[in-house]
Amino acid sequence: MMWYFAEFLVYLPLKHYKYINITTMRKTIFELWMLILPVILGLASCTDKEDCSIMITEIDPGSVNQFDPEMLAPMAGLFVAQDVDADLKQAFVWGTNPELSAMNNVETADVYVLNKLTDISEDVLRKVLTEDPDQKLVCVVNPVKDEFDAYAMSHEWFDIESEYIDNSVFIYGFNGDESHYFIYTPESDEVGDPVEENMNRAQNNYVMISGMLSDYTKRANKNDKTDSDSGLPDMEQFASHNHIQETWKTSANCTFRQLAAGSDPDVFNGIFTLTATYDIYTVHVYEGEPGAGDYYGVKMNASVASDKMWKGKGWNRHGGTLVRWCGAYCKNFIVESHLISNFSVDDESWMEDTSDHIIFPAGATPSPLTTNGTTTVENKNSFSLKLSQSIGGTKKKENGSGSLEFGFSEGWEWSHSETRQIKDVDVVNEKNNGNWARWRLQFNNLPEFKWSEEYGFNLNNNQAARGTMDIQTSWMWYDKNGKDNEDREPYTLCTWLMGEYGIQSFVTTKADLNETVMTKSKRSIKKMPKIVNTTAGRLKIVNNMPDGITISNIKVITTDGKEASEFEYTVPNGGEKILGAYDTHYQYIVTFVGRTTDGQTRNYKFTLNPSIKLDHKTMVTIYAASDFTAQ
Numbered sequence: 001m002m003w004y005f006a007e008f009l010v011y012l013p014l015k016h017y018k019y020i021n022i023t024t025m026r027k028t029i030f031e032l033w034m035l036i037l038p039v040i041l042g043l044a045s046c047t048d049k050e051d052c053s054i055m056i057t058e059i060d061p062g063s064v065n066q067f068d069p070e071m072l073a074p075m076a077g078l079f080v081a082q083d084v085d086a087d088l089k090q091a092f093v094w095g096t097n098p099e100l101s102a103m104n105n106v107e108t109a110d111v112y113v114l115n116k117l118t119d120i121s122e123d124v125l126r127k128v129l130t131e132d133p134d135q136k137l138v139c140v141v142n143p144v145k146d147e148f149d150a151y152a153m154s155h156e157w158f159d160i161e162s163e164y165i166d167n168s169v170f171i172y173g174f175n176g177d178e179s180h181y182f183i184y185t186p187e188s189d190e191v192g193d194p195v196e197e198n199m200n201r202a203q204n205n206y207v208m209i210s211g212m213l214s215d216y217t218k219r220a221n222k223n224d225k226t227d228s229d230s231g232l233p234d235m236e237q238f239a240s241h242n243h244i245q246e247t248w249k250t251s252a253n254c255t256f257r258q259l260a261a262g263s264d265p266d267v268f269n270g271i272f273t274l275t276a277t278y279d280i281y282t283v284h285v286y287e288g289e290p291g292a293g294d295y296y297g298v299k300m301n302a303s304v305a306s307d308k309m310w311k312g313k314g315w316n317r318h319g320g321t322l323v324r325w326c327g328a329y330c331k332n333f334i335v336e337s338h339l340i341s342n343f344s345v346d347d348e349s350w351m352e353d354t355s356d357h358i359i360f361p362a363g364a365t366p367s368p369l370t371t372n373g374t375t376t377v378e379n380k381n382s383f384s385l386k387l388s389q390s391i392g393g394t395k396k397k398e399n400g401s402g403s404l405e406f407g408f409s410e411g412w413e414w415s416h417s418e419t420r421q422i423k424d425v426d427v428v429n430e431k432n433n434g435n436w437a438r439w440r441l442q443f444n445n446l447p448e449f450k451w452s453e454e455y456g457f458n459l460n461n462n463q464a465a466r467g468t469m470d471i472q473t474s475w476m477w478y479d480k481n482g483k484d485n486e487d488r489e490p491y492t493l494c495t496w497l498m499g500e501y502g503i504q505s506f507v508t509t510k511a512d513l514n515e516t517v518m519t520k521s522k523r524s525i526k527k528m529p530k531i532v533n534t535t536a537g538r539l540k541i542v543n544n545m546p547d548g549i550t551i552s553n554i555k556v557i558t559t560d561g562k563e564a565s566e567f568e569y570t571v572p573n574g575g576e577k578i579l580g581a582y583d584t585h586y587q588y589i590v591t592f593v594g595r596t597t598d599g600q601t602r603n604y605k606f607t608l609n610p611s612i613k614l615d616h617k618t619m620v621t622i623y624a625a626s627d628f629t630a631q
Contacts, residue, residue: 069094069206072213075220076100076137079109081119084141089113091205092139095213111216112138117151126157133176137216139209143172159394164527173212178393178407179219179241180529181212186247187522211245211277211301232384235297235414238407239281240393242529248497248522249273252309256516257316257323257505266316266323266505270309274497274522275470276335277301282392283412284533286616287484289388294482294531297364297414302335303470304441304499310466313447313455326447326457327503328518329465333443336496338436339477343492345523350494355434357481358491364414364476366437371427377420381474384413389616391581393532404564405556406536408581416474424462425469437475446502449510456506484535484616490528497522536581537614543571544625545594551604551624553593554579558586559611570595578619587611590622594630604628 077100080089092113106112106124114120117140120128128136148162160174164182173181186208219241249271257266281297306329313326340352360366364383371377392407424445430438443465450458479491498521506513543551552570556579557563564582571577582588590606606612608627614620622628 069203070210071095071097072210073097073111073217073220075217076110076213077105077108078111078113079104079106079120080113081115084113084115087202088141088205090202091209094202094206095209110136111213112136114138114140115142116140116144116147122155126155129158129160129176134179135220136175137173137181137212138175139171139173139181139212141171143169163530171209171212173216173243175216177219178239179216179243181215181243181245182526183208183212183245184247186249188249189251207275208245208247212243215243215279232386232411232413233409235283235295235392235412236281238392238409238412239283239297240407240529240532242278242280242282244278244280244493244526245275246277246495246524246526247273247275248524250520250522252328252499252501252518252520254503254516254518256325256503257507257514259318259321259323259507263318266325268311268325268328268503268516268518270311270328270501272309272330272499272501272520273305274499275301275303275305276495276497276524278493280493280529281414282529282531283390284482284484284531285385285388285390286535288617289385289390291361291385291388291478292480292482294479294533295414296477296479296528298337298437298475298477299416300335300337300437300473301470302333302439302473302497303468304330304333304497305468306330306465306499306501307467309501313457313459315455321507323505323507324456325503325505326455326459328501329446329462329503330443330469330499331446331465331502331517332498332500333441333469333471334430334438334496334498334500334521335471335473336436336438336494338433338494339491339528340494341489341491343525343527345494345525350523353433358435358477358479360431360435361476361478364474364478366429366431366439366473366475368427368429368439368471368473370429371422373426375421375423377422377427379418379420379472379474380416381476382413382415382417383476384411384415386411388412391532391534391536404558404562404583404586405580406532406534406583408536408538414476418472420472423464425464427471435477437473439471439473441469441471443469447504449504449506449513451510457504482531482533484533486533490530493526493528495522495524495526497524535584535616537584537616538581538619539579539588539590539612539614540576540619540621541571541579541590541592542576542621542623543573544623545573546625548573548597549594551592551594555591556580556582557589557591559589560586562586564588581616582614584614584616587613590628592624592628594624603631605631 072095074097076096078092078096096111106120143165145162145165152158168184169182170185171183252270255265255267279299283295285292309328315322315324339354339358340349342349361383364381367381368377368379390409394406426442428440428442430440445460445462447457447459501518502515504515550570550573554567556565565580592604593601594604595601606627607629
């Protein structure tokens with residue numbers, strides 16, 4: 001009634017002016033009324049708990065977690081080359097063993113942080129890559145592809161992959177165990193406080209390298225892993241492995257209230273960070289075998305960091321009117337992953353349908369499933385091939401090379417199981433398009449209007465929506481079109497991350513309560529690891545020499561002089577040894593040293609045939625007594 005009376009008082013004297021826009025006049029009257037009404041009713045005034053003299057107030061922004069770095073690689077000593085950035089060095093010191101790190105001994109270290117390959121000697125690098133290769137990790141900061149290629153040209157034993165090195169790679173980590181770690185330079189479109197950002201550089205670097213150090217530690221301790229009930233080899237033991245990490249920091253800015261034309265708007269400014277980390281394991285099953293094709297075992301961790309979005313609750317004063325607000329809090333976080341053929345982010349390429357040949361095999365579909373309101377999240381997968389001859393990555397031999405020898409397994413399994421507790425978050429599995437892995441984290445128990453609470457909001461206690469929340473997932477892609485010895489471009493890994501935030505505000509009562517929603521997303525593409533699909537045949541030697549002769553220093557050499565493997569250990573008399581799986585495109589000669597019981601030695605060479613021809617379907621066995629001749 002009061003509204004209509006106010007409109008009548010203003011409108012009556014003006015009704016005879018034909019140039020007055022009645023619609024505009026109504027809007028202006030309403031805006032003026034919204035400024036006057038809170039004063040009339042006392043709704044713009046303060047409660048006993050509130051101090052009206054303060055123009056802008058923020059309270060209860062939430063506690064900031066104290067930075068407490070975990071020692072991620074407790075067994076690792078650290079070597080850091082001169083001139084490596086001090087904040088990056090500090091991050092590695094936090095992540096490795098402080099006592100061992102303080103030594104900075106190039107001969108005994110386990111983790112090496114370099115600006116260039118020549119920061120350590122050729123002998124040290126060769127030793128790192130060949131002696132217990134899964135126990136070491138070399139990290140090159142801002143790597144240059146040309147340097148890697150030039151080093152490989154001048155050092156025949158150095159065959160570290162360089163194809164995926166570009167200007168976006170911040171750290172390239174590698175070892176002699178077919179593990180490759182790509183940590184990309186964080187992308188950012190935000191304008192934050194440069195002083196604060198500089199103060200936190202070491203902490204930010206620690207966050208970036210934490211996934212790499214954790215995975216390195218797990219793989220270095222892989223021998224501690226117990227065998228499965230099936231007795232099959234673990235895929236991760238012989239597969240090629242790539243670790244990919246991307247970080248995206250972005251600003252979120254919006255106007256969430258403007259009381260009237262010409263009045264100062266109520267503006268929100270914040271920053272949030274999205275991160276995606278992949279561990280990808282690749283195996284090829286030979287044609288003609290059960291389940292022939294290419295397999296990509298994927299473990300992914302995606303996170304959203306919202307601590308610089310959450311401002312708590314408060315008010316902004318506009319004359320006699322207070323705009324109360326609360327936020328910003330994360331409402332939804334979506335992560336999506338799929339494969340395409342072209343290296344492009346355009347819509348047509350992004351939406352390519354590959355479901356006719358790339359599928360999720362039974363037992364390895366995207367996990368976790370939807371939680372349906374429970375607080376327990378189970379990330380579990382299990383897939384196995386019992387009698388399928390398969391190949392993983394290339395293997396390093398003791399003298400430094402190994403492009404002719406491969407990780408081979410006759411049957412394997414990939415299993416993963418992890419359970420965690422969550423609160424105030426629902427996990428929604430939104431797998432779609434046949435072979436797209438997609439999840440949504442839906443945050444619950446968010447702030448709500450409550451006039452009896454200070455500043456008119458009950459914050460509730462969803463810490464996940466105000467801090468960092470992640471989701472750990474796993475799945476497997478099976479490409480049934482993968483062929484033996486095929487040389488084709490690898491697939492493109494597509495990642496889409498989206499953060500959605502809300503900020504609530506009101507002026508008078510719940511009737512004018514409004515939630516402003518801010519949404520930002522990121523598309524990213526990276527090359528998938530190239531599948532190793534070379535046909536490789538296994539070779540076994542049997543020591544059936546007479547008179548107790550042992551054999552050692554076994555060498556596998558191609559007929560054109562390329563050394564494929566060398567074994568210094570001894571095969572006892574009556575024993576046998578599988579020497580490995582070797583590229584079937586070459587033919588081979590084997591030599592060894594025979595040692596009598598009284599210590600005399602002689603060199604032996606395979607002479608049964610001009611060479612040994614291997615086949616990837618069967619294992620070739622050679623006998624020391626009958627197939628070799630003393631030289």
